Amino acid sequence: MNGFRGKFTLLALQNAPLILFAVLIIVFGFMSDRFLTPINFVNIVNQASHIAIIAIGMTFVLLIAGIDLSVGANMYLSAAVLGVFLVGMPPIVAFPVVAVLGLAFGAVNAVIITQLRVAAFITTLATLFVGRGIALYFSGNKMVPFSKSVLEFGRSTYLGVPSAIWVFAVVLIIALLVLKLTTFGRQVYAIGADPDAAAKAGINVKRVVFAVYCICGVCAAVGGLVSGSQVAVASSTFGFQKEFPVIAAAVLGGTSLFGGRGSVLGTVFGAVLIQTVENGLVMTNANPYIYPLVISVIIFIAVFTDSSRTTVLERLERRKIRVEPD
Amino acid sequence: MTATTQAARDAAITAGRPLLKVEGLCKSFFGVEVLHKVGFSLQAGRVLGLVGENGSGKSTTMNIIGGVHQMDAGQIQFDGAVYRPKGPRDAARQGIAFIHQELNLFRNLSIAENLFITEFPKLVPGLPFIDRSAARKRAAELLAAVDLDLSPTTLVNKLSQGERQLVEIAKALGAKAKVIIFDEPTTSLTTRETDRLFDIINRLRAQGIAIIYISHILADVMRLCDNITVLRDGHVVGSALKSDMTIERMISMMVGRSIDQLFPPRDYAAPKGDPVLDVAGITQRGTVKDISFTLKAGEVLGISGLMGAGRSELARILFGIDPYSSGEIKIGGVAITAPTPSVCMDHGMAFLTEDRRAEGLMMEAAIDTNIALSSLQNYAGGLGGMIDRGRLAGDVQKMSTSVQISAKDIVRTLVKNLSGGNQQKVVIGKWLLRDPKVFILDEPTRGIDVGAKNEVYKIINSLAAGGAGILMISSELEELVGMCDRIMVMAHGEIRATYERGSFDREELLRAAMWDGIRSSSK
Structure with a gap:
């Protein structure tokens, strides 16, 4: 009986974000008649894409029980390089260059974490400041305007869908394939569940961890490009504190901060959920000062359900010494 | 090959x-x-x-x-x-395949994924994509070889311990092991x-x-x-x-x-005092069953048993860390209805965990900080509960001398730089500063050298002589035989036998701990 109740609690906790999402849609739908329209939904996804792209990279990191706080800085650095150095280049050339730069940023994190064995939290906290510092130096602490071609990309649509959503879709599909269908992807889950067992099983743990931080770096840079192409200029606060909605999106989507559990689809859902809240607040003419408050309540609920879920799971899986006859 | x-x-x-x-x-x-x-x-x-x-x-x-x-x-x-x-x-x-006691399976992955985690069959040679159906098919073959009638897509999480064991064997077979x-x-x-x-x-x-x-x-x-x-x-x-x-x-x-002179003598015949710990019928499903015993002041009571017999689990329950479903615990004659570590500590209980690195010590802090840690409130008083640092420092210094921690400067030496034996003495000193009436020691001499062991034994003896009750869990039979007034043997979460000093017999003790094995052989 106890086990049944435990499982029921678990089910409720696992679907808490979904329940939250449904409630929010109903509430906002009643409060604003513009909210429940197809155009608004495309808008939400369009605005959520850069967060979703970065959060997909973050999901890889969280799956191995790591963390990357430097994604916002990586984003800003990418945008600054694009706006300062790659002005004449068409997006088709400039974007891959910036993506490679993002990979290099991730690789720096990876080297410090895997080779120098510094905790991921400290490492990426440091590279957050270093990254922003370099970007501020490049931009001379001024607004960085993007070239016209970049803005045209940001405004363009294909088959009626904004290009940001297309980029987001491509990243999502690649991430899904990698996580579900490659040995590497499965090893990411294995390492998150138990790094010692993974090493004993013969997985090259260091190499996988290295690659994961590189992937997160690329995603951060691509997210920066998508966001940059939508906002015309990168101010000195571009990408500032983006790590919070990014991590929140992943956790809202069911990714555990302790590794081994989560999915990119869930993360995408989390990103859309956060954007839905922001959009709904705008649509209902809420006081802009309460936005952060509402978002932080949502994030708190996400983190809280994650930890209660872990507790319930632990209780269900507690090691039994005696095998009781039933 | x-x-x-x-x-x-x-x-x-x-x-x-x-x-x-x-x-x-x-x-x-x-x-x-x-x-x-x-x-x-x-x-x-x-x-x-x-x-x-x-x-x-x-x-x-x-x-x-x-x-x-x-x-x-x-x-x-x-x-x-x-x-x-x-x-x-x-x-x-x-x-050569090694199936560890703690199985190396990933519970969040399926059986098939666990079997091929390092070398999945590929969809197209050279490309990284997994051929899931081939993996399933080969996994099914391996599972059949170990008589495991389960779908290869089942999550390992859902398997019983025995089934997981068989998955490990299937994995060894998949790797073409010659020695398992x-x-x-x-x-x-x-x-x-x-x-x-x-x-x-x-x-x-x-x-x-x-x-x-x-x-x-x-x-x-x-x-x-x-x-x-x-x-x-x-x-x-x-x-x-x-x-x-x-x-x-x-x-x-x-x-x-x-056994040479490892175990310092104690007056075993000295009369024991009042009960300091009464345990009656403590049961927790899946962990321990119907545990009852009484520990008296001045007594050293040992708990013997194999790994996984439920000894540490019992200690955790007694100290209020883990819950129990029925039974009663009395410390110093007072019934403890809702034990938590702090309640147990307030009633004079102390608990030396088996894992001093993870649970007992702050490795990056100095010796004195560690010793003082659990007793700070006893030194707080006066305006705003300020800590009387002078009195504390004096007592901490006395304690570190009495447990014989060998370090020049207890204020500057970090615990992580001490040997295992000295670290253990720091933990013991920390608890002794609270002057416990009941001291639960879980593997007090694990991983420390013979000299330090001897010193730990002397501390235990002087504690018992001072009127504390000691509950000592150990996997080393010699140690229990050398130190205890009584030894209880646990197996499968139950107390199987209790022996008084004088009737200790190593073979008998070992046999009681392995009772299940002997019983099933005679069947």
Whole structure:
């Protein structure tokens, strides 16, 4: 009986974000008649894409029980390089260059974490400041305007869908394939569940961890490009504190901060959920000062359900010494 | 596998030569020798039983063969060639599979994924994509080979311990292992699961796979093995065919050790005081069942038993860390209705955990900070609860002298720089500063050298002489026999027997702990 109740609690906790999402849609739908329209939904996804792209990279990191706080800085650095150095280049050339730069940023994190064995939290906290510092130096602490071609990309649509959503879709599909269908992807889950067992099983743990931080770096840079192409200029606060909605999106989507559990689809859902809240607040003419408050309540609920879920799971899986006859 | 080694292997089998031959294996950890010239050999299609007390070197030997540790000296011949694995993966590649006591499965992945986590079948050679249906098919074949009737897509999370064990064996078969090492495979299995495991092991033997079987359950060893090797203190004390071995003989070989002056004397006849800890019928489903005993002031009560017998779990319940479903706990005559660590501490209980690094100490802090940690409120008072630092520092200094911590400066020396023995004394000092009436010690001398052990024993004796009740959990029988007034033996979460000083008999104690094994052998 106890086990049944435990499982029921678990089910409720696992679907808490979904329940939250449904409630929010109903509430906002009643409060604003513009909210429940197809155009608004495309808008939400369009605005959520850069967060979703970065959060997909973050999901890889969280799956191995790591963390990357430097994604916002990586984003800003990418945008600054694009706006300062790659002005004449068409997006088709400039974007891959910036993506490679993002990979290099991730690789720096990876080297410090895997080779120098510094905790991921400290490492990426440091590279957050270093990254922003370099970007501020490049931009001379001024607004960085993007070239016209970049803005045209940001405004363009294909088959009626904004290009940001297309980029987001491509990243999502690649991430899904990698996580579900490659040995590497499965090893990411294995390492998150138990790094010692993974090493004993013969997985090259260091190499996988290295690659994961590189992937997160690329995603951060691509997210920066998508966001940059939508906002015309990168101010000195571009990408500032983006790590919070990014991590929140992943956790809202069911990714555990302790590794081994989560999915990119869930993360995408989390990103859309956060954007839905922001959009709904705008649509209902809420006081802009309460936005952060509402978002932080949502994030708190996400983190809280994650930890209660872990507790319930632990209780269900507690090691039994005696095998009781039933 | 090259043709030459394959030929060598065939030749070895036809000549009756061993498939695996270990000679003169030595290994030290931090200057303490744990293996001394260990040697044995194993033929294809044979099962070698390896028995010995905790800490006798069984696991270390197997960790060396399995590539987890490197040997200091000695030689291993495998398959007719010198074998020196660089790591677990190298060992597996060469055909040695190690099934650890703590299984190396990923619970968040499916059975098929666990089987192929390092080498999935590929959709297209050269591309990274997994051929999921091929993986499922091959996994189903391997599962059939171990009689496991489960879908390969089942999450390992959903499997019982016995089923997980079989998945590990399937994994070894998938890696084409020639030698499979089992470390305590049956500790968490039911009788039926154990029978099933033995059927599979016998089948593997018939296929020509060599097995090394490590177990505390001597009856299982007798039932399963062709040869038996007994280890004690890192030495091989006996190797024999099963027909030349009995359980009695194994036990006497395992324990025959002289105790010199390790255990300081205490006046065991001194009258004991009032009960300081009364435990009545403590039960927690899946952990402990109907535990009752009384600990008196001035008494040292030992708890013996095998790993996984529920000893540490009982200690955690008594200290209020884990819950219990029924029963009663009284500390110093006062019933504790809702025990939590702080309630238990307030009633004069102290608990030295088995893992001092993780639970008992702040490694980055100085000695004095660690000792003072649990007693700060006793020194707080006056305006705003300020801590009387002078009085605290004086008492901490006295405590560190009385437990004989060897460090020049207790304010500047960080705990992480101390030896294991001194670290343990810091934890003990921390608790003694609270002047406990009941002190639960879980493996108080694990991993510390003989000299430090002796000092810890002296502290325990003086505590008991001072009127505290000591509950001492240990996996070392000698230690309990040398120190305790009474010893309780636990097995499967229950107290199986209690012995008074004077009637301690090592073989009897060991037999009580292994009772299940003996009982099932007589069936």
